[in-house]
Amino acid sequence: MTGSAAGPAAPGGDAADYVIEVEGLSKSFGDRAVVRDLSMRVRRGQIYGFLGPNGSGKTTTIRMLCGLLTPDSGHGTCLGYDILTQSRAIRRHVGYMTQRFSLYADLSVRENLEFVARIYGVPNPVKAARDAVERLGLGGRERQLAGSLSGGWKQRLALGACILPSPQLLLLDEPTAGVDPKARREFWMQIHELAADGLTVLVSTHYMDEAERCHEIAYIAYGELLAQGTVEQVVAHSGLTTWSVSGGDPAALARELAEQPGVEMVAPFGTSVHVGGHDDAALARAIEPFRARPELVWRQDAPTLEDVFIDLMSRSKDNFR
């Protein structure tokens, strides 16, 4: 199967603008539905953030996109190839970075890269691996066993192995989990450079600051896609009003505020407490008595992405549980 006939859609037309286009994807393991009726589109050259709590179906969705899992229902294309019937062609053009480090711990950096290059049929694998070592800044470590690298270097190597066969789409499953801030920043710089070169990147993460580095984000919880769009769009569509209050004992204040009708979200942040709700009139009434307290300083602010996601999560939980 080369996919030449039914292969990637012709460049130019509308279809070519979307690298991932799936509709109604569902997957259950046993009687547990992990992904429900998920539809999404990812434009070429975008960095698409995939957010959601643990066990929300992010990994399952990514695996369905690259053919590692067969959806129970739904259909769609990835790079113009059918995700149900052309997974071999998809694998050739997709770089998938797993959540857990999954290169060979007992092979050296260079041996791992050469293995990948050979499997994908990269011409001159030895040179390709050597170039990758240099590009990744792993020079001097190429003989080190991959298993003995530190977390940040492992992640760098894994990304290097993913992009070595020049894929058109990168699927990164929580690539920065357990990586220090400096390595994370460097990692994201690299992702942006790759996207600038025309590579499409779908990246799942827990980190809100990383979500804000994406061109577009999707939020998934309990297997359902709850919000999609740019960060600004997602925040604007949330319909949340939030207040920040400081002074006093934040823990006690949070407990008190949570009991008020109209307060849907309370989160202590250091010395201040973040309060939010969908009905701004009800929220204003609820905090009215607290505003009279002299020691408290109230300030209305814009909801953060985290506020929005926690709100989405708690509401979807109500729907499903």
Add this chain to the structure above:
Amino acid sequence: MSGFLRRVGAMVRKEFLQLLRDRVSFATMIMIPLLQLVLFGYAINTTPRHLPTAVLAYENTPLTRSILAAIENTKYFAVTHHPTSAAEAEHLMRAGDVLFVVEIPAGFERAVVRGEDPSMLVAADATDPVASGSAIATLRNIVDTSVRRERFATDKGPQGSGLEGAPPPFEIITHARYNPAAVTQLNIVPGLLGTILTMTMLIFTALSVTREIERGTMETLLAMPIRPVEVMLGKIAPYVMVGAVQATMIVVAGIFLFKVPVVGSMELLTALTALFIVTNLSIGYTFSTLAQNQLQAVQMTFMYFLPNILLSGFMFPFAGMPRWAQWISETLPLTHYLRMVRGILLKGAAVADLSQDILALSAIMLVAMVIAVKRFRQTLD
């Protein structure tokens, strides 16, 4: 003290829970004693009876019939083949189809009647001294008395009652072939070649897929554009070399340390050993695709190894086993390989003699490979 007991108790409880959850370990614990019991109790017999025998009779007379009846009456021999030429009889023995060839020359009865003291030949395949030993030991005695009784009963004796008590006027020449001195090593060392290869080859590949799953590398491998057949062949190939090195070591040691003769063709042995190695690697790989983790793969290998040792004819004579056990052992590669390696080294067997075993071994290999490729999951479903 109570703290000690509580902690030990907690540990015991945890171990039990884990044990109960590990189905394969549990199955091994039940199956291995059961298997040993059944195989040792019912299948293994070190003084085997009903051994397959070919009768090459150049005449068919009342006397020869009574001799053959007597031989069968000993229960040690079962006449299974009636070859019509010496070459055919030779082939049967080299292929391991029969353990004995009874040859009755032409004009045998006439020679007995004339008192010429003719001889009949009983050739025994002595590669496995255990299998043929007791049969040969009792042959002369039992045939003598049976034939004498036969002559009394039917009153066929030419000289009436004058000869009872005396041995019949013919001789039985037994000829222990291939291993006349009944040296156990000559049988064991070629057998070890097969047994060692089975154990090591199985373990190597049995761990190969489960190791990838356990270390998490399988996910990356599956996401790559590689086919299951390609994965399998890539994992089997390196161990073919390892197997070749092991086989060479054992054969060289056998020749120089244990003086095992090389009667047949070394090229044939090499080719068939390669076939055997690949078969075992395929079976190990199949286990690898069935097991959930490396421990299960090892347990499966062990369960498989047990009947191989006990039923293949390595430790105990194949001919002595009941029919059901023989059927099981025909499905084990080691059974066929033992016939090949003993046949080639000790008996000078050629391709024609071993064709059935070659076919069987190839079939087992193909079945294992097909199962492995079908079982290899291309997805994580």
